[in-house]
Structures are given as structure tokens and as C-alpha cells.
Amino acid sequence: MSETKALESMIGEEYKYGFTTDVEYEDFPKGINEDVVRLISEKKNEPEWMTEFRLKAYRAWTEMEEPSWFNATYEKPKFDTLQFYSAPKNKPKLNSLDEVDPNIRETYEKLGIPLDEQKMLAGVAVDAVFDSVSIFTTFKEKLAEAGVIFCSISEAVQDYPELVKKYMGSVVPVRDNFYAALNSAVFSDGSFCYVPKDTICPMELSTYFRINNMNSGQFERTLIIAEENSHVSYLEGCTAPMFDEHQLHAAVVELVALDNAEIKYSTIQNWYSGDEEGRGGIYNFVTKRGACRGKNSKISWTQLETGSAVTLKYPSVILQGDNSVGEFFSVAVTNKRQQADTGTKMIHIGKNTKSTIISKGISAGRSDNSYRGQVKISKKADNARNYSQCDSMLIGQTCGAHTFPYIESANPTGKIEHEATTSRVGEDQIFYLQQRGISEDDAISLIVNGFCKEVLKELPMEFAVEANKLLGIKLEGSVG
Amino acid sequence: MLELKNLHAEVEGEGIEILKGVNLKVNKGEIHAIMGPNGSGKSTLAKVIAGHPEYEVTGGDIIYKGESILEMDPDERAHAGVFLAFQYPVEVPGVTNTTLLRESYNTIAASRGREELDPLEFDDYIREKLDLVEMNPDFLERSVNTGFSGGEKKRNEIFQMAVLQPTLSLLDETDSGLDIDALRIVSEGINKLHGEEDAVVLITHYQRLLNYIVPDYVHVMLGGRIVKSGGKELAFELEEKGYDWLESLAKVNGEAK
Numbered sequence: 006m007s008e009t010k011a012l013e014s015m016i017g018e019e020y021k022y023g024f025t026t027d028v029e030y031e032d033f034p035k036g037i038n039e040d041v042v043r044l045i046s047e048k049k050n051e052p053e054w055m056t057e058f059r060l061k062a063y064r065a066w067t068e069m070e071e072p073s074w075f076n077a078t079y080e081k082p083k084f085d086t087l088q089f090y091s092a093p094k095n096k097p098k099l100n101s102l103d104e105v106d107p108n109i110r111e112t113y114e115k116l117g118i119p120l121d122e123q124k125m126l127a128g129v130a131v132d133a134v135f136d137s138v139s140i141f142t143t144f145k146e147k148l149a150e151a152g153v154i155f156c157s158i159s160e161a162v163q164d165y166p167e168l169v170k171k172y173m174g175s176v177v178p179v180r181d182n183f184y185a186a187l188n189s190a191v192f193s194d195g196s197f198c199y200v201p202k203d204t205i206c207p208m209e210l211s212t213y214f215r216i217n218n219m220n221s222g223q224f225e226r227t228l229i230i231a232e233e234n235s236h237v238s239y240l241e242g243c244t245a246p247m248f249d250e251h252q253l254h255a256a257v258v259e260l261v262a263l264d265n266a267e268i269k270y271s272t273i274q275n276w277y278s279g280d281e282e283g284r285g286g287i288y289n290f291v292t293k294r295g296a297c298r299g300k301n302s303k304i305s306w307t308q309l310e311t312g313s314a315v316t317l318k319y320p321s322v323i324l325q326g327d328n329s330v331g332e333f334f335s336v337a338v339t340n341k342r343q344q345a346d347t348g349t350k351m352i353h354i355g356k357n358t359k360s361t362i363i364s365k366g367i368s369a370g371r372s373d374n375s376y377r378g379q380v381k382i383s384k385k386a387d388n389a390r391n392y393s394q395c396d397s398m399l400i401g402q403t404c405g406a407h408t409f410p411y412i413e414s415a416n417p418t419g420k421i422e423h424e425a426t427t428s429r430v431g432e433d434q435i436f437y438l439q440q441r442g443i444s445e446d447d448a449i450s451l452i453v454n455g456f457c458k459e460v461l462k463e464l465p466m467e468f469a470v471e472a473n474k475l476l477g478i479k480l481e482g483s484v485g
Numbered sequence: 486m487l488e489l490k491n492l493h494a495e496v497e498g499e500g501i502e503i504l505k506g507v508n509l510k511v512n513k514g515e516i517h518a519i520m521g522p523n524g525s526g527k528s529t530l531a532k533v534i535a536g537h538p539e540y541e542v543t544g545g546d547i548i549y550k551g552e553s554i555l556e557m558d559p560d561e562r563a564h565a566g567v568f569l570a571f572q573y574p575v576e577v578p579g580v581t582n583t584t585l586l587r588e589s590y591n592t593i594a595a596s597r598g599r600e601e602l603d604p605l606e607f608d609d610y611i612r613e614k615l616d617l618v619e620m621n622p623d624f625l626e627r628s629v630n631t632g633f634s635g636g637e638k639k640r641n642e643i644f645q646m647a648v649l650q651p652t653l654s655l656l657d658e659t660d661s662g663l664d665i666d667a668l669r670i671v672s673e674g675i676n677k678l679h680g681e682e683d684a685v686v687l688i689t690h691y692q693r694l695l696n697y698i699v700p701d702y703v704h705v706m707l708g709g710r711i712v713k714s715g716g717k718e719l720a721f722e723l724e725e726k727g728y729d730w731l732e733s734l735a736k737v738n739g740e741a742k
């Protein structure tokens with residue numbers, strides 16, 4: 006399998022991941038209450054403290070209101086008929102690949118993510134999450150040799166309870182926001198990664214999320230901890246079948262970087278985005294946050310958001326350690342009736358902290374694309390610096406682009422720079438390229454790729470070429 | 486090579502007629518100059534031949550290599566060898582000259598059943614072409630036309646022409662914006678590129694370009710028509726008398742049609 010193949014498969018042409026897999030699911034009640042929360046915890050055989058964590062979150066959630074401050078309108082999820090947990094039936098504790106349900110195995114094959122290590126991308130370890138549960142994690146042994154733990158969060162709760170207890174909820178507290186509270190109550194699975202002191206993770210880590218069940222929500226939880234002087238690069242990819250109904254995806258991702266540690270987190274989000282009329286598609290409401298706890302630590306978010314009917318997502322960095330660095334590189338593409346309200350928060354607390362925000366929003370069709378970002382420099386953050394650049398590109402006349410920057414500075418030594426541009430892909434630009442022999446679709450793809458260049462170059466190399474392709478495919482036929 | 490037959494065109498959807506019956510015949514190996522005052526329709530003519538969607542052909546025909554190309558998309562016309570050096574080249578931020586040219590070259594090559602060049606071969610190939618217009622190699626890695634001066638944009642157009650080797654080159658006011666040295670260099674480049682198998686149509690309203698590139702025919706465009714054609718002497722006559730003396734001619738011709 007070539008190195009770029011995996012991503013190619015995450016991307017697909019005219020949504021080729023819209024298929025469903027026939028699997029038998031465990032029975033599970035619909036709706037949510039304390040019993041449901043307890044039942045999830047029980048199913049997962051969790052220790053008392055974990056159950057308590059969930060219940061506390063659930064109680065907090067019941068007191069919270071669904072937010073509505075963003076620039077998107079949609080029908081609210083119906084929590085009383087939603088299924089909060091969905092696990093394929095044949096799922097004993099999997100020790101070998103042979104035990105994975107053949108249908109599910111085939112699903113990942115079809116997606117271009119074979120779980121067989123021999124066929125895998127060299128240098129990339131995968132955790133496959135199907136609906137609510139982690140199906141299989143590859144290259145565990147190889148990573149263990151380096152001391153790196155990479156497993157499902159469920160396993161981590163069982164095998165590394167001290168680490169989970171210490172860090173889960175420490176970056177995104179259970180009452181942080183409506184969807185984070187909900188996730189904390191019902192999260193089913195996700196990935197866990199721990200990189201010990203003085204360790205450079207020997208391979209690219211990735212999680213491949215697949216929603217299959219039409220009626221279930223997906224609530225996954227990811228926790229990555231990088232100890233002093235360690236380094237890890239992680240990539241997540243997402244696809245889902247095409248249904249006429251909306252599915253809810255409400256994840257929480259927490260990153261912790263200690264002294265001199267570096268975490269690079271990349272996302273290629275290609276959930277089903279709904280049809281021309283706005284039917285179906287995923288609600289992508291996720292809370293992603295990293296804490297640069299140690300001095301000289303660095304957290305970098307790179308995202309390529311192309312799917313979902315509605316995206317509300319603000320990967321953020323809390324810059325606690327002195328000299329720590331936060332980065333956010335984003336390309337958000339919306340087409341048809343998609344709505345995206347995405348951006349970041351950079352919270353400067355330590356001295357000499359530095360953050361960079363590069364956001365590229367591309368809107369086509371009848372979509373709406375908003376950048377929303379907050380830069381906050383607290384009192385003690387001497388010499389903090391931020392540079393933000395938010396560029397919007399419009400294709401056609403019926404889409405919208407908006408920028409909402411919020412800047413707060415409580416320290417006079419802080420330096421904040423913000424630049425924003427809006428441009429339109431013009432007929433003249435396309436004609437110029439067509440006159441040079443390039444087809445209309447390729448011309449758009451070239452213009453858009455040029456526009457996103459600074460962000461795309463931040464993606465792990467193996468995936469960059471295919472990311473270009475994804476952009477082209479998403480915007481095919483969007484002019485004329 | 487190219488034959489325009491009573492070509493009429495208007496701005497798409499607005500009903501403003503700009504080309505009001507253009508007739509022109511260009512054979513291979515020839516250089517034609519089209520002159521005329523501002524607003525006479527020269528750029529529109531070039532864009533219509535290249536297939537710009539902003540204009541609709543409402544009458545007449547464009548015959549290229551023996552066939553009507555009216556139904557062809559702009560990229561297909563480019564594959565067939567039509568090249569337009571723009572009066573106002575467009576900026577494409579983030580896309581380097583090399584990226585654009587390699588994509589163009591390979592797409593055109595593929596459409597003609599020729600071998601594509603790999604990045605290394607392509608690099609050798611374009612460096613050779615750079616010399617032809619004496620362009621600094623730094624321009625290869627710069628975004629297409631982005632932040633280029635007027636003259637640099639024009640030189641870049643001719644550089645692209647050198648790389649793509651078209652059979653029909655429409656050069657729209659390539660001379661404007663070039664200083665005298667650049668004009669000489671670019672003109673020499675065009676002369677070297679031109680041969681027995683291709684044709685060049687120069688659009689200009691100054692005679693000075695024609696000191697460097699000697700046309701076989703000169704046409705004068707006025708009010709969306711070619712009102713007079715002649716040999717290269719016509720250019721001198723225009724330089725001397727201006728366009729005014731042709732105005733009446735335009736009217737007479739217009740009423741006659």
C-alpha cells in the first residue's frame with residue numbers, strides 16, 4: 006500500500022464512503038438518564054471513580070442549556086430518542102485481528118485502512134473506532150518497545166487508571182460546555198496515548214473514526230499526554246455513511262504537553278455533509294483543547310475540515326508554561342448547504358508565550374463559513390505574542406463568509422497582530438488557467454490549493470498530496 | 486490556420502454588442518498586427534477567440550485549423566494550440582509559476598498524445614526557455630503574477646508562450662508596460678519562437694513594437710470591425726495620421742452591412 010493511499014481512501018470521490026456495514030448491534034435503550042449513564046459504565050466494566058466522573062458530568066449537563074451563540078441554524082438533536090451507546094455485538098476483548106468481526110474488518114479495508122499490520126502504512130499506527138467502540142489498535146507492540154502507550158481509552162481506564170484519573174477532565178472540565186458535559190457522561194471510546202519522558206514517538210499515530218449506526222451518536226474521547234522532552238504526531242480521520250437523518254458527533258479531545266514536549270495534532274474531517282438540500286449529514290460538535298503545561302512546550306493543531314452538515318469546533322491551546330507555543334492551522338471548506346463555525350482560542354498565561362493562527366475558509370454553493378477566534382493575554386503573560394491571519398475565499402454568489410475575532414489583553418507588553426482578507430474566485434482567474442489548458446475543475450482546485458498552501462504544508466507529509474485532492478473533489482462543479 | 490467569418494459577439498446576458506462582424510484570415514507562418522484605438526474591441530476579439538465565457542458569439546464563426554471551435558471550452562482551445570498573452574495577466578496567489586506551467590504543459594502534452602515530463606526534465610526544459618526572454622529564475626518559484634510589475638507580467642506571458650509552444654499566439658498589448666530594453670528582449674524572443682508552422686497575431690496601438698516584430702499584415706479595428714487592412718506600411722500611416730481619418734470609413738462600412 007502506498008503511503009498516500011490511506012488518505013486517498015479517507016477522502017474519496019463524490020463521497021464514496023456513504024455505504025453502511027451490516028453488523029448486529031447490542032441492545033441498548035434510547036434516550037438518556039442516570040441509569041443509562043450507569044449502564045454504559047457497567048458495560049465497560051469501569052471502576053467506581055469513572056462511573057462517578059460520568060454521573061457528575063451528567064448532572065452538570067442536565068443543568069446546562071444547548072448553546073446558540075454561533076453562526077449556524079439547525080434542528081436540535083432529539084436527546085430522548087438518540088441512542089447514546091452503540092457497540093457491535095461480537096466484540097469480546099480483542100487480542101488478535103482474527104477476532105474482529107469480518108464485516109467490520111472489511112469496512113476498514115474498503116476505507117483503505119486495512120487493520121492487518123503487514124498491509125498497513127509503514128510508520129503509521131492506527132486505532133480504529135467504529136461507532137462507539139475501538140475495534141483494533143495496530144503496532145501496539147512496536148510502540149511499547151519505545152515505551153509509548155497507544156490504546157483505546159476504554160483499555161486505558163482498565164490498564165492505566167492513574168494516568169487517566171490524573172489527566173481526564175483536567176484540560177476540558179466536565180462542565181466546560183453543553184456538549185463536553187454530555188460527552189463526559191456518555192463517552193464510549195476513543196484513543197489514548199502516553200509518550201514517556203525523553204521519547205520521540207517512533208511512528209505517526211492515527212485514529213480512524215467511522216460512524217455506522219444511523220440512530221446512535223458518536224461520543225469519543227481522546228487523551229494524549231506528552232511527558233517532558235517528548236514528541237508525538239497524531240492524525241485523525243473521519244467518515245460516515247449517507248443517511249437522510251442527521252447524526253451527532255460530540256467528541257472531546259484533551260492534550261497535555263509537559264516541559265519541552267511537543268504535540269502535533271492533525272485532523273482530516275470528511276464526515277458525510279448532507280445533500281444539496283441540506284438533508285442528512287453529521288453534526289460535528291467537538292471540544293478540542295490542549296494545555297501547554299510545561300515550559301517550552303508546544304501544541305500545534307492542523308485541521309482540514311471538509312465534511313459535516315454543521316461544524317462547531319474551536320481547537321484551543323492554554324499556554325501555561327513560560328515560552329510555550331500554540332499553533333492553529335485550519336482549512337475549512339463548505340459547499341452545498343454546509344455550515345461551519347470554527348476557529349480557535351489561544352489563552353496566554355505564561356511569560357513569553359507565542360501563538361500563531363492561520364485560518365483559511367473557503368465557501369461555495371449555498372454554504373456558510375465563519376471563523377471565530379479568541380486571543381486572550383492574561384495579566385502575568387509578559388511579552389506574549391500572537392499573530393492571526395484569517396483569509397476567506399468565496400466561490401459563487403450564494404455563499405457566505407464571516408470573521409469574528411475576539412481579542413482581550415490584560416498585559417501591556419503583549420503584542421497581537423491580526424490580518425484578514427476576503428477574496429472571490431473570479432471568472433477571470435479561472436479563464437486565465439483554462440487558457441493555459443487546465444480544466445475548470447482543476448483550475449478551481451489549483452486556486453484553492455494556492456490559497457491554502459500555508460496550512461496544507463503543516464499536514465504530515467504522507468497526507469499532503471491527498472489533502473490537495475480532497476479539496477479539489479469537494480469543490481468540483483461549484484462554479485457555473 | 487485561423488479564419489473569422491463575420492464574427493459578432495456581445496457581453497453575455499447584457500446584450501451589448503462589441504464585435505460587429507469581424508472578418509480575418511491568418512495563414513500559418515504569418516504575423517498579423519491588429520491596431521486600433523482604445524475600446525475598439527481588440528481585447529474582446531482575442532478573448533472571444535480563446536473562448537472567454539463572458540462573451541457570447543451571436544453570429545458568424547471562428548474556424549481554426551479547418552474546424553469551427555465555437556463549441557470548444559477554453560481549455561480545449563488551448564490544447565489545440567491557441568495561446569493568449571493577456572493584456573492584464575491575472576494573479577494566482579500561492580500557485581508558483583512552475584506549478585502552473587508544469588500542469589499546463591503536461592495537460593496539453595497529454596491531450597496531444599505527447600510524453601509528459603517529470604519534474605526534473607521539466608525543470609531543465611523551462612530553464613532553457615527562461616533564457617529566451619532573459620527572465621530571472623527566481624520567478625519560477627514565485628506565485629503566478631502575484632506582485633509582479635506590469636512589465637514582469639508581460640514578460641512572464643511570453644515566457645509561458647515559449648514553454649507551451651502554441652500554434653496560434655494572440656499577443657494582447659504585450660508591449661505596454663515594457664521598457665525599451667525589455668521590449669527588445671521580449672520581441673527577439675517572439676521572433677525566435679515564430680516559425681513556418683505557427684501564426685502570431687499582435688494586438689497593439691503603438692507602431693514601436695512593429696519595429697522589432699515585422700508583421701506581414703496590418704489591420705485596423707474600429708467600433709468592433711476591421712475597417713482597413715494592408716501591409717506593414719499601414720502602421721506608419723496610422724502613426725502619422727492617427728485613427729481619425731478612418732472614422733468615416735468605419736461609418737460607411739457599418740452602414741453598408
Ligand SMILES: Nc1ncnc2c1ncn2[C@@H]1O[C@H](COP(=O)(O)OP(=O)(O)O)[C@@H](O)[C@H]1O
Nearest residue numbers: 496501503522523524525526527528529530539
Ligand atoms: N464585460 C464587458 N461588459 C461591458 N462592456 C465591455 C465588456 N468587455 C468589453 N466591453 C466594452 O467593449 C469595448 C471594447 O473593449 P476592448 O475589447 O477591451 O477594447 P480594446 O482592447 O480595443 O481597448 C469597450 O467599450 C469596453 O468597455
Ligand SMILES: [Mg+2]
Nearest residue numbers: 527528529572
Ligand atoms: Mg485591450
